[in-house]
Amino acid sequence: MSTKPTIAVVGGTGALGTGLALRWALAGHPVIVGSRTLENAQKSCEAILAKLRQKTQSPLDLKPMVNDQAAKAADIVAVTVPFAQQAELLRSIQSHVIGKILIDTTVPLMLPKVGTVQLPPEGSAAQIAREVLGESVRVVSAFHNVAADSLASLDDMDCDVLVFSDDKQARDEVVGLVEVMGARGFAGGGLSNSAAAEALTSVLITVNRQYKCHAGIRLTGIGD
Amino acid sequence: MSTKPTIAVVGGTGALGTGLALRWALAGHPVIVGSRTLENAQKSCEAILAKLRQKTQSPLDLKPMVNDQAAKAADIVAVTVPFAQQAELLRSIQSHVIGKILIDTTVPLMLPKVGTVQLPPEGSAAQIAREVLGESVRVVSAFHNVAADSLASLDDMDCDVLVFSDDKQARDEVVGLVEVMGARGFAGGGLSNSAAAEALTSVLITVNRQYKCHAGIRLTGIGD
Numbered sequence: 001m002s003t004k005p006t007i008a009v010v011g012g013t014g015a016l017g018t019g020l021a022l023r024w025a026l027a028g029h030p031v032i033v034g035s036r037t038l039e040n041a042q043k044s045c046e047a048i049l050a051k052l053r054q055k056t057q058s059p060l061d062l063k064p065m066v067n068d069q070a071a072k073a074a075d076i077v078a079v080t081v082p083f084a085q086q087a088e089l090l091r092s093i094q095s096h097v098i099g100k101i102l103i104d105t106t107v108p109l110m111l112p113k114v115g116t117v118q119l120p121p122e123g124s125a126a127q128i129a130r131e132v133l134g135e136s137v138r139v140v141s142a143f144h145n146v147a148a149d150s151l152a153s154l155d156d157m158d159c160d161v162l163v164f165s166d167d168k169q170a171r172d173e174v175v176g177l178v179e180v181m182g183a184r185g186f187a188g189g190g191l192s193n194s195a196a197a198e199a200l201t202s203v204l205i206t207v208n209r210q211y212k213c214h215a216g217i218r219l220t221g222i223g224d
Numbered sequence: 225m226s227t228k229p230t231i232a233v234v235g236g237t238g239a240l241g242t243g244l245a246l247r248w249a250l251a252g253h254p255v256i257v258g259s260r261t262l263e264n265a266q267k268s269c270e271a272i273l274a275k276l277r278q279k280t281q282s283p284l285d286l287k288p289m290v291n292d293q294a295a296k297a298a299d300i301v302a303v304t305v306p307f308a309q310q311a312e313l314l315r316s317i318q319s320h321v322i323g324k325i326l327i328d329t330t331v332p333l334m335l336p337k338v339g340t341v342q343l344p345p346e347g348s349a350a351q352i353a354r355e356v357l358g359e360s361v362r363v364v365s366a367f368h369n370v371a372a373d374s375l376a377s378l379d380d381m382d383c384d385v386l387v388f389s390d391d392k393q394a395r396d397e398v399v400g401l402v403e404v405m406g407a408r409g410f411a412g413g414g415l416s417n418s419a420a421a422e423a424l425t426s427v428l429i430t431v432n433r434q435y436k437c438h439a440g441i442r443l444t445g446i447g448d
Contacts, residue, residue, distance in 0.1 A: 117417045119343070147445060158444045162427060189430040193341045196423035203386060203420045206413040207443060216444045219428075220382045221371060222437050 007177070008074030010034040010067045011081035011089060013044040016105060016143065019151030020078055021062065022048045027180035030061040034070030041065060055154050072096040076177070078103040078143075083110070083125060090132045098136045101170045103177075104129040105143040107201045115206040117199040126164060126194035140165040140174045141194040142185070144201050147214035157181060159216025162188040162197045186219060231401075232298030234258040234291045235305035235313060237268040240329060240367065243375030244302055245286065246272045251404035254285040258294030265289060279378050295320040300401070302327040302367075307334070307349060314356045322360045325394045327401075328353040329367040331425045339430040341423040350388060350418035364389040364398045365418040366409070368425050371438035381405060383440025386412040386421045410443060 009021045012033040025031040025048065033048070035041035041064030052060055071077045071093035077100055081089050086106045106125035110118045122128045126141035133139055141164040143151075150157060161178040163185050165171035171187050178185030188197065204215045233245045236257040249255040249272065257272070259265035265288030276284055295301045295317035301324055305313045310330045330349035334342045346352045350365035357363055365388040367375075374381060385402040387409050389395035395411050402409030412421065424441065431439045 115413055115417075117347075117413075117419045119347075119419065123341075123343075150445065186431055187434065188427040189339055189341075193339075193423070193427050193430065195341045195343065196420065196427045199417070199420035199423055203412040203417050204443075206417065207410055207446070210411065211446050213447055214445045218442045218444050219431060220440045220442050221374065222431070222435050222439055 004029045005075035006030040006032065006073065007076045007078060008032040008034050008065070008070035009078045009080060010070055010093060011079060011085070013040050014080055015148035015152055016146070017078075017080035018044060018048060019146070019148050020080065020143065022052060022152060023181040024177070025060050025062045026052060026056065029180075032070040032074055033062065033064050034067040035064070036067060038064060038066055041070075051154065068093050068096060074100070076101045076103065078105065080105050083108045086125060087128060087132050090129055094133055094137070097133065099138070101138045101140055101173060102129070102133060103143070103174055104139060104141050107144050107198050109202065115202050115209065117202045119195055119199055123192055124195040124198050126191040126198070130166070130191055138165070138167045138170040139191060140167070140170050141191055141197075142174055142178070144194070144197040145204060145217050147216050149214055150216065157183040158218075160184045160186060160218045162186055164188050164191050164194040164197070166190045184219075228253045229299035230254040230256065230297065231300045231302060232256040232258050232289070232294035233302045233304060234294055234317060235303060235309070237264050238304055239372035239376055240370070241302075241304035242268060242272060243370070243372050244304065244367065246276060246376060247405040248401070249284050249286045250276060250280065253404075256294040256298055257286065257288050258291040259288070260291060262288055262290055275378065292317050292320060298324070300325045300327065302329065304329050307332045310349060311352060311356050314353055318357055318361070321357065323362070325362045325364055325397060326353070326357060327367070327398055328363060328365050331368050331422050333426065339426050339433065341426045343419055343423060347416055348419040348422050350415040350422070354390075354415055362389070362391045362394040363415060364391070364394050365415055365421075366398055366402070368418070368421040369428060369441050371440050373438055374440065381407040382442075384408045384410060384442045386410055388412050388415050388418040388421070390414045408443075
């Protein structure tokens with residue numbers, strides 16, 4: 001029995017969602033992988049468990065659900081869906097996340113030019129999440145610049161995570177959820193500042209194309 | 225006699241301009257420090273030379289001029305003025321920079337909330353520069369996330385520099401002008417991508433306030 005909060009990763013079968021579920025399960029959190037179908041969620045859980053068994057024999061608490069049930073059953077909900085699905089997905093789980101921390105990871109990439117910064121009129125995907133969900137949900141924005149492949153591996157994470165929220169306590173809690181992965185999290189200001197991290201993802205995609213790499217960022221000059 | 229291009233730093237008496245002038249002069253470029261008055265430019269040159277003499281006895285080519293004369297006399301022009309002065313300054317030197325590389329370093333910080341991302345309606349300060357200067361100037365945007373104090377010191381630079389331009393050849397030249405400072409420069413895409421680096425400055429200001437530091441960024445995962 002864990003006393004750690006249960007985290008649902010909604011839309012959790014993609015690369016980023018899989019990586020988050022894996023890292024939080026490894027850190028001892030009960031994790032729910034949400035998907036549109038239970039079958040897909042189940043497959044994703046099995047793949048994550050198989051990978052985690054290479055690393056640990058400790059008990060792991062990882063279960064599949066459909067997205068809205070996942071959101072309902074969890075204490076904290078992370079959303080990892082493409083930008084085009086963000087608003088609809090958030091509306092579909094809104095009633096299940098009142099009073100909860102919702103971690104939005106959406107980057108407003110618009111096909112075909114995903115290497116070009118194209119911020120939405122609202123300013124950022126984080127501000128769209130706030131508009132859709134309203135004041136009663138504790139929206140936090142994070143994980144925009146994490147190379148999903150690196151997150152989904154069992155290697156050390158060679159990047160920092162910028163965390164944004166208008167709710168300072170929620171922001172600090174999510175910084176803690178970054179640290180349990182073995183990475184550094186930094187509170188970067190309110191949700192409007194999320195525009196910086198979201199835009200940076202297109203820059204990193206541009207760099208990745210040139211250098212054939214999976215670039216991330218680290219802050220320097222912090223004193224360690 | 226240097227065969228390296230002459231660089232003017234227009235508005236070059238602030239912390240960022242001073243740092244750029246110092247680093248390029250140390251790398252052997254003829255450097256012109258521009259200011260609104262010759263007296264201020266002269267004072268800035270003297271301060272930079274005094275600092276550089278702690279490091280090197282090599283010949284240094286650093287001279288003061290008023291801004292428009294500096295822009296006229298140089299091969300490459302870097303502009304380091306506050307956002308509120310950017311458009312006016314660029315208009316005042318436009319006729320002197322036709323066909324030249326113009327490095328715009330402007331960050332759209334708006335008082336009093338400099339720690340809050342407030343991108344302009346044009347998308348970025350870089351896009352404002354392009355609109356003001358027109359197609360005949362080779363606009364490159366860079367140096368947004370460099371801690372000016374670190375740049376103006378004689379210590380190694382613990383940060384990377386993102387470089388944006390719609391002119392790939394100009395972008396590569398400016399990446400070279402970053403490398404002569406001993407830092408890494410990365411081509412981050414077109415001028416519209418400058419929004420990411422400009423917005424990130426407000427995030428770094430927010431981090432600096434919390435950690436009492438001068439934060440910068442480094443890219444990770446590039447393979448070195």
